[in-house]
Amino acid sequence: MDPRPVGVFDSGVGGLTVLHECLVTMPHEDFVYLGDHARLPYGPRPLEEVRRFAREIGLFLEAQDVKLIVVACNTATSAALPQLQGELAVPVIGVIAPEARAAVQATRNRRIGLLATQGTVDSGRYAQLVRALDAGVSFHPVACPRLVPLIESDDPYAEETEEAVREYAAPLRAAEVDTVILGCTHYPLIRPIFQRVLGRGVTLVFSAEETAREVAETLARKGIENDRAREGRYRFLTTGDPVAFREMGRRFLQLPIGEVERVTVARLEEALA
Amino acid sequence: MDPRPVGVFDSGVGGLTVLHECLVTMPHEDFVYLGDHARLPYGPRPLEEVRRFAREIGLFLEAQDVKLIVVACNTATSAALPQLQGELAVPVIGVIAPEARAAVQATRNRRIGLLATQGTVDSGRYAQLVRALDAGVSFHPVACPRLVPLIESDDPYAEETEEAVREYAAPLRAAEVDTVILGCTHYPLIRPIFQRVLGRGVTLVFSAEETAREVAETLARKGIENDRAREGRYRFLTTGDPVAFREMGRRFLQLPIGEVERVTVARLEEALA
Numbered sequence: 001m002d003p004r005p006v007g008v009f010d011s012g013v014g015g016l017t018v019l020h021e022c023l024v025t026m027p028h029e030d031f032v033y034l035g036d037h038a039r040l041p042y043g044p045r046p047l048e049e050v051r052r053f054a055r056e057i058g059l060f061l062e063a064q065d066v067k068l069i070v071v072a073c074n075t076a077t078s079a080a081l082p083q084l085q086g087e088l089a090v091p092v093i094g095v096i097a098p099e100a101r102a103a104v105q106a107t108r109n110r111r112i113g114l115l116a117t118q119g120t121v122d123s124g125r126y127a128q129l130v131r132a133l134d135a136g137v138s139f140h141p142v143a144c145p146r147l148v149p150l151i152e153s154d155d156p157y158a159e160e161t162e163e164a165v166r167e168y169a170a171p172l173r174a175a176e177v178d179t180v181i182l183g184c185t186h187y188p189l190i191r192p193i194f195q196r197v198l199g200r201g202v203t204l205v206f207s208a209e210e211t212a213r214e215v216a217e218t219l220a221r222k223g224i225e226n227d228r229a230r231e232g233r234y235r236f237l238t239t240g241d242p243v244a245f246r247e248m249g250r251r252f253l254q255l256p257i258g259e260v261e262r263v264t265v266a267r268l269e270e271a272l273a
Numbered sequence: 274m275d276p277r278p279v280g281v282f283d284s285g286v287g288g289l290t291v292l293h294e295c296l297v298t299m300p301h302e303d304f305v306y307l308g309d310h311a312r313l314p315y316g317p318r319p320l321e322e323v324r325r326f327a328r329e330i331g332l333f334l335e336a337q338d339v340k341l342i343v344v345a346c347n348t349a350t351s352a353a354l355p356q357l358q359g360e361l362a363v364p365v366i367g368v369i370a371p372e373a374r375a376a377v378q379a380t381r382n383r384r385i386g387l388l389a390t391q392g393t394v395d396s397g398r399y400a401q402l403v404r405a406l407d408a409g410v411s412f413h414p415v416a417c418p419r420l421v422p423l424i425e426s427d428d429p430y431a432e433e434t435e436e437a438v439r440e441y442a443a444p445l446r447a448a449e450v451d452t453v454i455l456g457c458t459h460y461p462l463i464r465p466i467f468q469r470v471l472g473r474g475v476t477l478v479f480s481a482e483e484t485a486r487e488v489a490e491t492l493a494r495k496g497i498e499n500d501r502a503r504e505g506r507y508r509f510l511t512t513g514d515p516v517a518f519r520e521m522g523r524r525f526l527q528l529p530i531g532e533v534e535r536v537t538v539a540r541l542e543e544a545l546a
Contacts, residue, residue, distance in 0.1 A: 082408035091383065097406055101374075105487075105494040110364065132405060133370055135355035203494075214378075221378040221476075 002224035005030035006215065007066035009057045011040040013245070014148075014185035015072025016252035018095065019234070021212035022070070023255060029219070029232045032064060035249075037240025038265050041148075042075045043119050052272070054080035058088050059271035060263075066090060067224050070215060074116060074183050074207065078123035093218065096120075098210035099181050100129035104137065106203045107179040113172035114141040115194075116183030117148065126183060140175045144168045144184075151186045152248070161190060165197045172198070179203045189252065236260040239268065275497035278303035279488065280339035280363075282330045284313040286518070287421075287458035288345025289525035291368065292507070294485035295343070296528060302492070302505045305337060308522075310513025311538050314421075315348045316392050325545070327353035331361050332544035333536075339363060340497050343488060347389060347456050347480065351396035366491065369393075371483035372454050373402035377410065379476045380452040386445035387414040388467075389456030390421065399456060413448045417441045417457075424459045425521070434463060438470045445471070452476045462525065509533040512541065 008019050012035055019033050034057055036042075042050045054076050061069055069092045071077045071084065077094030084092045103112050114126050121143040130137050147168070150161045172180060180202055182194065188206050195204060219225045226232065235258075238245045242260035249257050279299075281292050285308055292306050307330055309315075315323045327349050334342055342365045344350045344357065350367030357365045376385050387399050394416040403410050420441070423434045445453060453475055455467065461479050468477060492498045499505065508531075511518045515533035522530050 085407050085409035088409065089383075091407065092409075102494070105491045108495050108497070110362075129405065132402065134358050134364065136358035136361065136365075218378045221375070222381050224381070 001227055002067050003030070003226055004065055004067040005032045006068045006070065007032050007034070007061035007064065008070045008072050009034040009036065009061065009076075010073040010185065011036045011042040011076065013249045013252045016249055017185050017188045017208040018070060018072035018211050020253050020255060021208040022215055023232075023234060025212045025216050026219070027232055028228045028230050029226050031232065031234040032061070032066065032237065033234065034061065034237045034263070035240070035245055036268075037238050037245060039239065042073065042079070043117055047079050050076060050079040051083050053268075054084055055087060056268040056272045058084045058092065060268050062088055062090055063271060068093065068215065068218065070211060071095065072185055072211070074120040074185065078120050078125040091218065093211065093214055095185065095207035095211045096125050096183070097129055098214040099183065099205050099207050100126055101133060102205045102210045103179050103181050104130055104133040106205060107137070109176065109178045110134065110136055111138045111175060111177040111179070112140070113175065113177035113180040114139070114183050115144050115147075115168055115172075115180060115187070116141070118143040118145055120183050126181060138175070140172055140177055142168050142171055148184065148186050151189050156189055157193070162193050162197065165190070165193050169194075169197050177202065179205060181205045183207065237263045239263060239265050274500055275340050276303070276499055277338055277340035278305045279341045279343065280305050280307070280334035280337065281343045281345050282307040282309065282334065282349075283346040283458065284309045284315040284349065286522045286525045289522055290458050290461045290481040291343060291345035291484050293526050293528060294481040295488055296505075296507060298485045298489050299492070300505055301501045301503050302499050304505065304507040305334070305339065305510065306507065307334065307510045307536070308513070308518060309541075310511050310518060312512065315346065315352070316390055320352050323349060323352040324356050326541075327357055328360060329541040329545045331357045331365065333541050335361055335363055336544060341366065341488065341491065343484060344368065345458055345484070347393040347458065351393050351398040364491065366484065366487055368458065368480035368484045369398050369456070370402055371487040372456065372478050372480050373399055374406060375478045375483045376452050376454050377403055377406040379478060380410070382449070382451045383407065383409055384411045384448060384450040384452075385413070386448065386450035386453040387412070387456050388417050388420075388441055388445075388453060388460070389414070391416040391418055393456050399454060411448070413445055413450055415441050415444055421457065421459050424462050429462055430466070435466050435470065438463070438466050442467075442470050450475065452478060454478045456480065510536045512536060512538050
């Protein structure tokens with residue numbers, strides 16, 4: 001048994017969908033979530049910079065005595081996961097490998113699609129991991145640059161969002177994929193739109209669910225779960241504005257947010273110094 | 274629901290430990306096991322030859338209308354899995370990826386050992402998959418050329434076996450690994466020797482258990498399980514002597530073997546022709 005919390009981080013609020021699934025799957029565990037709002041979005045930044053930010057946050061969370069770190073962001077996972085794993089003493093789990101495995105297990109016709117940000121598609125990490133598990137899969141990645149802004153807008157369920165999804169899904173329908181990886185932590189918020197546009201015959205794989213499952217299995221296998229009889233706590237840190245975090249975060253977490261603490265970028269930078 | 278059987282193959286009887294775990298985990302599924310006794314062992318053969326044999330057997334099993342194929346042999350998995358997956362329409366699962374993942378999940382100090390045949394160690398597949406999941410793992414492979422002959426001998430529990438295990442385990446103890454992958458389907462037969470020699474603090478990961486788990490999850494995710502209320506059947510094919518297969522196989526399967534049917538090498542060769 002291990003009472004230490006699990007650390008989770010993202011550049012913004014998207015990772016809260018991963019935290020949501022963790023809180024529902026492991027109500028007995030404690031979690032600390034760090035959102036690097038002062039420096040978001042990570043997407044357009046050079047890889048080297050994203051790696052440095054991720055290392056700062058990883059070392060900062062490790063110093064908070066977490067037992068495991070979850071990189072709850074597809075961009076940061078594809079940019080920085082191996083470096084983080086190489087540098088930190090605590091185990092680090094990303095959002096890509098669990099989804100790749102789930103998609104290979106789920107597909108019946110061995111045709112898999114990917115909807116994700118440009119950076120995640122460009123990194124080729126999903127393709128690489130899917131092929132490592134099944135070299136015979138036909139893999140179809142599609143970059144969806146318009147989706148994150150639409151999901152963060154005032155009305156994520158607007159017709160414009162459905163039109164964008166329809167446009168991005170078109171090549172996947174043409175390729176007759178039966179399984180689609182939703183490779184961005186924002187996407188669970190518009191799950192019904194994906195399911196309607198892609199049709200009931202298509203299996204959707206979400207990073208939030210698969211990563212929570214991976215975290216639960218890992219804690220159990222390592223024998224470092226917390227006491228299952230207790231109710232866990234969770235808390236939030238942001239490098240940005242705590243009020244804005246609470247406002248936007250509510251929609252992604254779908255659970256009470258409570259107190260949000262501010263941590264300065266300078267303090268993160270000290271972790272690496 | 275899908276009533277088709279699962280196909281399992283190996284060069285000999287080792288794969289029966291994988292079948293054993295499948296039969297215990299999925300009593301409602303049908304299985305057909307092919308042992309290529311006429312051409313064993315695969316280990317010392319050129320990679321190209323092992324690949325050809327695996328393709329022949331894969332195509333033969335596919336023609337028997339199986340819904341999934343398990344390569345229940347570490348040598349054949351490391352030599353031929355990607356080629357098989359590329360060529361066959363049915364999904365193919367090997368014994369290496371499930372074990373690599375289990376070991377990464379289980380280790381607490383992120384030091385993992387591997388005990389396996391020379392060919393499996395040389396292929397580097399375990400190291401590659403372990404590092405794809407956790408780039409920070411310290412990985413220690415040890416080739417164990419004497420173990421398979423000892424386990425197939427008249428007295429697998431002889432002192433000589435324990436001495437061999439002690440010798441192969443020495444570098445792993447020195448490296449202070451806390452998790453050891455037993456990367457050969459023969460090894461479950463001497464599990465108590467491994468556990469005594471390596472100590473209670475070390476987690477042992479067996480291909481049989483992890484692969485059965487992977488098969489069960491895959492059938493469930495694809496929605497192609499058989500009716501859970503029924504009791505499954507299983508049957509055996511060998512390219513060698515059915516009597517010898519039954520004799521040696523009993524020890525590995527630890528369940529009734531029943532009828533063993535002979536299939537000629539020529540018939541396998543036709544599958545590829």
